[in-house]
Amino acid sequence: MLSIWREFDHPFFSFDRHAGEPVDAAATTSARWPAITVTERGDVFELVAEAPGLGEKDFEISVEGDVVRVSGERKVAAPEGFAPRVRERAEAKFSREFTLPTRVDAEGVEATLANGVLRVVLPKAKESRARTITVKAS
Amino acid sequence: MNTTTETKNGSTPKSAFVRRTFTPPVDVYESTTEFLIVADIPGVAADRVSVVFENDVVTLTADRTDRGDVRYERAFRVPPLVDTSAASAEAKHGTVVIHLPKSARAQRKAIPVRTG
Numbered sequence: 001m002l003s004i005w006r007e008f009d010h011p012f013f014s015f016d017r018h019a020g021e022p023v024d025a026a027a028t029t030s031a032r033w034p035a036i037t038v039t040e041r042g043d044v045f046e047l048v049a050e051a052p053g054l055g056e057k058d059f060e061i062s063v064e065g066d067v068v069r070v071s072g073e074r075k076v077a078a079p080e081g082f083a084p085r086v087r088e089r090a091e092a093k094f095s096r097e098f099t100l101p102t103r104v105d106a107e108g109v110e111a112t113l114a115n116g117v118l119r120v121v122l123p124k125a126k127e128s129r130a131r132t133i134t135v136k137a138s
Numbered sequence: 139m140n141t142t143t144e145t146k147n148g149s150t151p152k153s154a155f156v157r158r159t160f161t162p163p164v165d166v167y168e169s170t171t172e173f174l175i176v177a178d179i180p181g182v183a184a185d186r187v188s189v190v191f192e193n194d195v196v197t198l199t200a201d202r203t204d205r206g207d208v209r210y211e212r213a214f215r216v217p218p219l220v221d222t223s224a225a226s227a228e229a230k231h232g233t234v235v236i237h238l239p240k241s242a243r244a245q246r247k248a249i250p251v252r253t254g
Contacts, residue, residue, distance in 0.1 A: 052178040052232030082167035082174060089163045089178055116180040116232015117204060 033090040034118075036070070038098055043129050045100050045122040052116030053089075059113070061120060063106040068122060071095035102128035162200070162210040170246050173220065173238040179210045184229035189236055191222045196236065219243070 034051040049070060051059075059072045076091040078084045103125040111120045167174040179187065181202040188199045195215050202208040221241040228235055 050180040050232075052180040055231055076165060078167050079169075079174070082169045084165065085168050085173075086164060086166035089165045089176065113231075114181075115183050115203065116178070 033074070033092040033094065036096055036098075038100070040101070043124050045104065045124070047098065047118075047120040047122065049118040049120075050116065051118055054113075054116065054118075056113050059111070059118060061109075061111055063104055063109050063122065066100045066103045067097060068100065068104070068109075068120065069095065069097045070118070070120070104128075157207050157209055159209045159211050161212050162198075164212065171240055173216065173240070175214060175236040175238070177210070177212065177234050177236075178232065179229070179234055180232040181205065181208070182210065182229070182232065182234075187227070187229050187234050189225075189227045189234075191225060194218055194220075196225075196238070198234065198236065200234065 034049045036047060036049045038045060038047045040046075045068075047068060047070065051072065051074065053074050053076075054072055058074070059070060062069045071094060073093040074091060076087070076089050100122070104122040105125050108123040109120065111118065113119075162177045162179050164178075165174075165176045167176070175196070175198075177198060177200075179200040181204045182200040183203045186201045186203050188197075190197045190199070194217075195213055197213045198211065200210040202210075216238060219240050220238045222238075224239040226237045
């Protein structure tokens with residue numbers, strides 16, 4: 001191609017890769033996307049999934065006994081009329097299963113999504129909750 | 139992103155406030171009329187995203203709203219053909235899309251050829 005103006009031969013975007021810590025592996029590797037953390041706090045477990053780009057309807061969450069499963073899919077496609085120039089965001093179809101230390105109360109499970117972060121609060125089943133036993137005088 | 143120590147209630151202890159900066163993964167797309175930068179910034183609401191243009195560098199800065207200790211930051215040097223005055227950005231579901239329209243001069247245009 002004959003270039004009339006040098007401007008048309010622009011090198012593409014250059015990146016400042018020193019702004020912060022390296023891109024988190026979990027954020028770019030399909031096999032590990034989304035990053036999920038499960039914590040235990042008193043009578044509940046909390047599952048947090050960092051899944052930017054997904055909406056409420058893109059998740060499927062199920063609970064059975066002591067197992068919680070989160071699945072979904074993120075497609076990363078160029079919009080109509082656009083060509084990809086840089087691709088770092090992971091495309092992933094995931095189904096992750098976690099076996100918790102105790103059974104959970106499936107009826108009491110609540111999930112919320114805010115700014116691409118999914119939080120699932122899983123109350124422990126009644127029989128699994130900590131109980132303080134009062135010692136009676138005999 | 140899970141390397142930061144959290145207290146039991148998910149907040150950062152005041153005595154040990156250390157904000158860490160992460161480089162968000164991005165996709166860049168190009169059409170005949172504009173460039174798009176799409177970045178993953180989970181946990182950030184739209185009002186905590188800033189996109190600043192200076193000379194030929196666009197800097198994206200986003201602070202997590204659900205926890206105070208994480209910032210996403212990344213800078214891009216863009217081609218001079220970008221029309222900075224028409225740039226825009228929108229955030230949704232923890233992603234931000236930055237639109238960088240090409241200036242009219244740089245867009246493909248068919249020039250009519252008349253009979254001489």
